[in-house]
Amino acid sequence: MAKTLFDKIWDKHVVQKIEEGPSVLYIDKHFIHEVTSPQAFNGIEKRGLKVFRPQQVVATADHNVPTLNQHLPIKDELSRLQVEQLIENCKKHNIELYGLGHPFQGIVHVIGPELGITQPGMTIVCGDSHTSTHGAFGAIAFGIGTSEVEMVFASQCVLQTKPKLMRINIEGELPNSVVSKDIILYIISKITSSGATGYFVEYAGAAIRSLSMEARMTICNMSIEMGARGGMIAPDDTTFAYIKGRQFAPGEKQWEQKLNEWKQLYSDVDSVFDIEININASEIEPMITYGTNPGLGIAINGLIPVTDTIPDEGERKNIIKALQYMGLESGKPLLGMPVQHVFIGSCTNSRIEDLRLVAALVKGRQKNKNVQVMIVPGSQQVAKQVHAEGLDKIFIEAGFEIRQAGCSACLGMNEDKIPAGEYCISTSNRNFEGRQGAGARTLLASPLTAAAAAITGVVTDIRELI
């Protein structure tokens, strides 16, 4: 029988199916970080248990870490305690930790792929919704809550109900200056922030095939922003070439065998999805959000919707409330609007390719004096590469500030925050109220659009800058 990519991986990992209930799903890799793991460790300890398969767990500290002076003790006491607790828990339970000071430290969804830990055909979980990122390699990867982290600690399994399947086909060629972040912001703006709830999404089509692994990760990363359980892309030569030679990738001896397995991972021609959506890549423009959920996005040269004409009452109220929070007006353009901050980072867009893109645009240019620009590499390895390629010089000459690896201003949890009422063009994934700090106003966009605003100080159509 024809099988989808999802089914092929799912079926191989079901230990048992509970009658009229969920399945016991075996997990190959479990990533953990300091914020959503402490209560799970407490939980298994209360039951007198050890972590069942510590070799399959990888830990890092990312959400709560400062991005300046990482060699010094963390100033914020609660953050420090949380990070210390992770160190202690990992030691006690024999878990590999890439903590502060380790050359592999970084945002959990950046380090998994770059170390070659993330591989096709795996089941991967983490107490973090953007675990969907790893699906770019043709894995079933999804975010879980802390109780489920505890379940994986205790049994290397979670109880999951099989989701419905959606395929989004993106055919055609992307216009110039349109990048993968624009694709995903475009999709979410079309199907809304809840449009894929209950589904697992496979992205397919020529436009997806043409993307690099890093660009694919950006797309899968934001699957959760349309409510999807996760997103995935069938592995291909691009995937295999990316993995080969990485730290924890299969070695020469196993490579051929692995490759043969991985090459079976695609949706069979006749396989059936619950929903299919077709998108023409040539219609996508550089995107930006104006509201307080990632679905409220428009083409950079578009207009904010006129609220009076929105037929659905709930949606109208939502957008009115969002515009109030954002201090924006219905029916107006965003182009030309001044911004005070530019944040280039997060698990969506902090990989070396993102930073190369930014560097190519800003080379020889200066940032606008009214904007503060922060570049935060996703990992120590990315930071090292930035340095090796001399991108740091370009950034410094442009007046950008380069920080050390971590989640940084993606979420208002560590020291990096956007002040209340100020605007930030951000390459991260969430524009929720207060996400980047209480009262902060976030406009989500691609690294290119963010870099363009850094130079001009206003919301800018990148196509006018090159």
Next chain:
Amino acid sequence: MTPLKKINSRFVPLPMENVDTDQIIPARFLKATTRDGFGKNLFRDWRYENNDDTKPKKDFVLNKSDYSGEVLIAGKNFGCGSSREHAAWALQDYGFKAVVSSFFADIFKNNALNNGVLPVKVSDDFLVKLFALGNEATISIDIDKQTITIDATGAQEIFDINVYKKTCLLNGYDDIDYLINNRQAIEAFERIP
């Protein structure tokens, strides 16, 4: 987990859509290493002026003395965004036993159930009826029968919950016990090449 069988209570209305977990519990309150005490920061930024808990915002429903109860009723797509289980802990710690909405985000739904907070999905029409009720109205939720009823009018709807989860809630079982008891099967599975 304590078994949960029936709820009969007044309710707190929150007629907003897309309430994300960053609103339910903002990131800066996620630094704790225990599960307790999150209720005081539930909806923190909607609840207080300038992050100052001595200055409650009068028009926010949790600060209105005429609304209370064990049930939160919210607009569609409740619990979207981050996977933080702290959102479920905050609702539970505040005293909510059920959240009623016409649509829930996936991860939130699991997190709530894993903490004995029942997500009750109703139709858009029923949700409108609920929001139209006065603050004295009470509603009844029967988990075994899978019904939600407006006591005054008898208006009722049946909600979905899978048999396994229902058994867990009614008996106070949790998934971890189930998995630990199945370790043998899991080990056998691991030996399959």
